[in-house]
Amino acid sequence: MxxxxxxxxxxxxxxxxxxxxxxxxxxxxxxxxxxxxxxxxxxxxxxxxxxxxxxxxxxxxxxxxxxxxxxxxxxxxxxxxxxxxxxxxxxxxxxxxxxxxxxxxxHIPKIVHIRDHEAVDELPMGQQAQVDWGEVTVKNMEKKDVRLYFITFVLSHSRFKYVEWQSRPFTTRDAIRCHENAFVFFGGMPEELVYDQDHLITVSENAGDIILTSEFQSYKQERGFRLYLCRKADPQSKGKIENVVKFVKRNFAKHRVFSNIDAWNERSLAWLSRTGNYNVHHTTKKRPVEVHALEKQHLKPVSPLLSFESNRGSSITRTVHKDNVIKYKSNRYSLPLGTYRPRGENQVFIEIHEEELIVRATPQGEVLARHRLCHGKGELIKSRQHSRDRSKGIHAYKETIIRQFHDQEKAMLFIHEISVRYPRYVRDHLQIVQYAITHFQPDIEEALDVCVKDHLWSANDLRDVAQHLSRLKDTKPSSEPRFDQAIPSNFRNLSALQATSPTREMDKYLKILGGI
Incomplete structure (x- = not known):
């Protein structure tokens, strides 16, 4: 038919x-x-x-x-x-x-959202890039919601894109760092950058005399690019980056499971290489990666990096986790204890020199750690210098306990035997010994003698023996009455304590209860 x-x-x-x-x-x-x-x-x-x-x-x-x-x-x-x-x-x-x-x-229908767009002229190579921020909510490995934040850049001519993610809202400092990363990724800087009216870069539109935040104003002057700020309700002036934000949300982030921010950023870069910058663009009918190879020649070189971002070309930021490690290419590398701060920014900079990974607090600051680069996956690369010196605390604790005994040689023997028999619970045993010394001080020396003589090498035994000896002394008859030892100092009349309550005959109680 x-x-x-x-x-x-x-x-x-x-x-x-x-x-x-x-x-x-x-x-x-x-x-x-x-x-x-x-x-x-x-x-x-x-x-x-x-x-x-x-x-x-x-x-x-x-x-x-x-x-x-x-x-x-x-x-x-x-x-x-x-x-x-x-x-x-x-x-x-x-x-x-x-x-x-x-x-x-x-019968699996798909809802299509239609939006009107106006065609605009294509811009020359290297003239403009558009920038915007976005956020998404995804599920993590435990099926819980996680909110992620990202910044996107797109070169207006080639449609070549860059995306960077964070697990917390962006600051102006974060935005500047991501700009530097984007310029490195693009291989240069365009003449003009287009933004929305975002509080990270602008204070006021000021009738065209735009007032920028102090940090971003300094950055703009040092880099020397032109800035174009879109007016409100004017999406056409930055339609390219709006499409990129939508593309990132729907094609990359949607229904993807989140594990950690470093792995998420690595997968995002792989997505850019595989799909975002490789697939043929529907408008230009060209692959962004192929057009970018030509546009790259028209971008301004950015080799002299900023003074506060120096060494950025070879330096990558990483987040310090609460167990004082950073993650790089599916492995964990240790940092000195105390590097992670609960309310700090917890960001460090890493550099790769040949087969060595170097971690710094700032791009040119002191070296926090050096590790041999691991090419496996799921490994923990840990330096012995980054472990807690547990022996020093235990040793000082032992000396404190031993000095509280008169016979310190015998106490040292007892503590040594405890350490040999209970290496994993030394601190617990020392705490029990301290408890016994504090609560059974008059009998602790005799209890120590009994334990050493009978080879009872346990803090629990020392405590039990001291407690037993104390109870024996409490049960012995005393030649002096002991009740007055507990009399408060405010009692002056001891006869009041020796007074007895009056008693009635049984007949009176029976009469009250209705008996005889």
């Missing part, structure tokens, strides 16, 4: 483009039907139904993604397939048609 409809419309004078629109076909399909006989068209249609499709081996996985996330786009399906199966070779049109067919067969 489709073959007949195509030929009928052609005989009625319709052009190929009109036939394609009327029958919802591609123009190539219309040309094929026009060049075929009825028998050839029948054979071709039958072969389409029997032909194995390239994505059939991944059908179940794609279906599971669509069922779990009905709003998943075909471009995101393409990226996930490339991430899951690096050796796969597929085109965007193949994925789009396959996903569309699965949605139709299994």
């Amino acid at each position: 489709l073959y007949l409809q195509v030929h009928q419309l052609k005989e009625q004078g319709f052009k190929v483009a009109a036939i394609a629109r009327k029958l919802d076909l591609s123009r190539n399909t219309v040309y094929k039907y026009l060049d075929m006989t009825f028998e050839e068209a029948s054979d071709w249609v039958n072969s389409l139904g029997n032909r194995s499709k390239k994505l059939n081996p991944y059908r179940d996985r794609i279906l599971s993604w669509l069922h779990e996330h009905p709003d998943l786009s075909s471009s995101q399906v393409e990226d996930w397939l490339k991430e899951k199966y690096p050796s796969i070779k597929i085109g965007g049109s193949t994925v789009r048609s396959y996903v569309s067919e699965l949605r139709e067969i299994y």
Whole structure:
């Protein structure tokens, strides 16, 4: 029937483009039907139904993604397939048609958001980059919500992108650092940067005489780029970066599971290389990575790095975790105890020199740690100098305990035997010994003699023996009355303590209760 409809419309004078629109076909399909006989068209249609499709081996996985996330786009399906199966070779049109067919067969509709856009002239190479911030909420490994913040840059001519993520809101200092990282990633700096009215860089629009924050004003003057600030309700002036923000949210971040910020940033860079900067741009019909190779030559060089960001080309920031380690390429490297501060920024700078990883507090500051670079994964590279010197505290504790005994030689022998028998619980035993000394001071020396004589090498035994000796003394009859030892000093009349309460005869109680 489709073959007949195509030929009928052609005989009625319709052009190929009109036939394609009327029958919802591609123009190539219309040309094929026009060049075929009825028998050839029948054979071709039958072969389409029997032909194995390239994505059939991944059908179940794609279906599971669509069922779990009905709003998943075909471009995101393409990226996930490339991430899951690096050796796969597929085109965007193949994925789009396959996903569309699965949605139709299994009735998985997709909501499409339509927004009006106005076409703008393309800018020359190296003239402009657009910058914007965004945030998303994703699930972590424990299925809990985690809010992440990111900054995006895009070169307006090539559409070459850069993204950097943080687990906390951005500060002006963070924004400046990310600018430097973006210029290194781009291989240079454009003449103009376009921003929204963000509080990180601007104080007031001031009727065109824009007032910037002090830090960003200093940065702009030192770098020497032009700044263009978009007016409110004017998304067209920065439509490229708005599309990038949406692209990052929907194609990279959406439905992705968060583990830690370093791994997230590494996966983001891999996504840029694999999808963000590699896929053909729908407007330019070119790959951003290929156009960027030409545009890079028109960017301003940024080799003389800023004084407070010197060594940035070889220095990377990392977050210090609460167990005083940083993560680099799926491994953990130790830092000195106390590097992590609960309310501090907890950011350090790392450099890679040959096979050595160097960690600094500031880009040119003191070296906090040096480690041999590990090429494995999941390893903890720890320096002995970064471990807590537990022996020093225990040794001082032992000396404090021993000095409280008269026979220090015997106490030293007892403490030594405890250390040998209970190496993991030395501190606990020392605390028990201190308790015994404090609460049973008159009997502690005799208890120590008993323990050494009977080879009772345990702090629990020393405490129990001292407690037993103390109880024995308390039960012995005393020649002097002991009750007055507990009399408060404010009692002067001891006869009051020796007074007895009056008693009544039983008959009176029976009378009160209604008896005899």
